[in-house]
Amino acid sequence: MEYIIIIISAVFVNNIVLAQFLGICPFIGVSNKIPTALGMSGAVLFVITLATIVTWLVQVYVLNPLGIQFLQTIAFILIIAGLVQMVEIILKKLSPGLYSALGVFLPLITTNCAVLGVAILTIQKDFNLIHGVVFAIANSLGFGFALVLFAGIREHIEIMEVPEGMKGVPIALVTAGILALAFMGFSGLV
Amino acid sequence: MNQIQNFTKGLLKENPILVQVLGTCPTLGVTTSAFNGLGMGLATTFVLTMSNIVISLVRDFIPDKVRIPAFIVIIASFVTVVELVMQGFLPALYEQLGLFIPLIVVNCIVLGRAEAFASKNKPFSSMIDGLGMGFGFALALTVLGSIREFLGSGAVFNVKIIPGDLMLVFILAPGAFIALGYLIAITRKLKDHI
Numbered sequence: 001m002e003y004i005i006i007i008i009s010a011v012f013v014n015n016i017v018l019a020q021f022l023g024i025c026p027f028i029g030v031s032n033k034i035p036t037a038l039g040m041s042g043a044v045l046f047v048i049t050l051a052t053i054v055t056w057l058v059q060v061y062v063l064n065p066l067g068i069q070f071l072q073t074i075a076f077i078l079i080i081a082g083l084v085q086m087v088e089i090i091l092k093k094l095s096p097g098l099y100s101a102l103g104v105f106l107p108l109i110t111t112n113c114a115v116l117g118v119a120i121l122t123i124q125k126d127f128n129l130i131h132g133v134v135f136a137i138a139n140s141l142g143f144g145f146a147l148v149l150f151a152g153i154r155e156h157i158e159i160m161e162v163p164e165g166m167k168g169v170p171i172a173l174v175t176a177g178i179l180a181l182a183f184m185g186f187s188g189l190v
Numbered sequence: 191m192n193q194i195q196n197f198t199k200g201l202l203k204e205n206p207i208l209v210q211v212l213g214t215c216p217t218l219g220v221t222t223s224a225f226n227g228l229g230m231g232l233a234t235t236f237v238l239t240m241s242n243i244v245i246s247l248v249r250d251f252i253p254d255k256v257r258i259p260a261f262i263v264i265i266a267s268f269v270t271v272v273e274l275v276m277q278g279f280l281p282a283l284y285e286q287l288g289l290f291i292p293l294i295v296v297n298c299i300v301l302g303r304a305e306a307f308a309s310k311n312k313p314f315s316s317m318i319d320g321l322g323m324g325f326g327f328a329l330a331l332t333v334l335g336s337i338r339e340f341l342g343s344g345a346v347f348n349v350k351i352i353p354g355d356l357m358l359v360f361i362l363a364p365g366a367f368i369a370l371g372y373l374i375a376i377t378r379k380l381k382d383h384i
Binding site for chain 1: 211212214215216218219258259262263266267269270273274289292293295296297298301359362363364365366367368370371372374375376378379
């Protein structure tokens with residue numbers, strides 16, 4: 001039951017993009033087409049889950065016993081940067097098909113604040129490893145859900161007549177605002 | 191380019207948020223009030239300026255291939271400094287900004303200036319560039335924070351201007367997106383006239 005609550009809370013109520021403002025850059029940047037949005041979501045799911053597991057282990061078995069929690073930011077960002085690099089190399093070797101689908105998104109993910117954000121939130125919320133993994137997967141699903149929805153809307157905006165000054169980013173932001181408004185209807189669900 | 195131009199370009203012409211649209215996550219996340227926006231802006235200015243200086247100083251010693259990880263470590267160190275100082279001296283603000291303080295590390299503006307400017311220029315110009323970009327970021331955050339705080343609660347910097355609550359939605363998540371969208375559109379219009 002608690003897993004279901006974590007999932008519903010992360011996907012709908014506290015959606016990582018629309019309610020917590022994490023990962024806005026890729027949300028605005030790569031949401032022009034549904035296929036690219038799906039590719040990005042896949043890459044994010046993969047990296048966030050992996051990063052959360054590794055950073056949780058490092059926090060609990062290295063930082064906490066040594067009493068150096070203040071190094072959390074430096075340690076986590078290094079782990080994530082290294083991990084992204086490693087995933088890229090391994091995918092290239094083992095699964096060229098998957099690599100060609102996700103490859104272009106991987107370098108962008110190091111600076112996606114959703115990855116570092118979820119890793120830090122997992123520690124802040126005092127989750128155990130399994131809760132942390134469920135939390136990470138749920139948040140990536142929330143990210144993908146918002147991204148694909150948004151891409152669908154933007155495909156329609158592209159053929160609409162938008163005032164000159166609002167073209168591009170401004171209209172995208174206003175659209176995101178309305179989408180966030182819709183998501184507010186889920187609050188109180190959990 | 192002289193140093194004055196170098197400083198002022200970040201304020202409007204190349205404003206990191208309103209023109210380049212970088213670092214949107216903290217922009218939307220912390221601007222629930224003018225004070226929070228200003229606090230976040232100044233924290234980022236500090237990180238940006240210090241990391242620009244240090245990166246510029248070591249730019250000749252870092253091999254090209256490992257420069258990005260090296261930059262990230264330098265930036266992360268200054269973020270940790272900000273985190274500890276703020277926790278010690280401004281606990282209320284630290285509580286408010288929460289997760290977004292460690293996330294300065296992945297703010298695209300900081301790494302972007304390191305890569306685009308500090309890794310190619312002398313320390314002094316890099317410092318000016320960092321200050322200019324940082325103040326531009328702080329300015330945009332403060333303006334957005336003031337607009338949201340005013341529309342949401344009728345106050346600016348906690349000073350009540352209109353009694354009672356106005357449109358609460360502007361303090362919540364949707365208002366952040368909508369206010370920033372219109373602010374960018376207005377900036378585009380203004381930029382054409384200057």
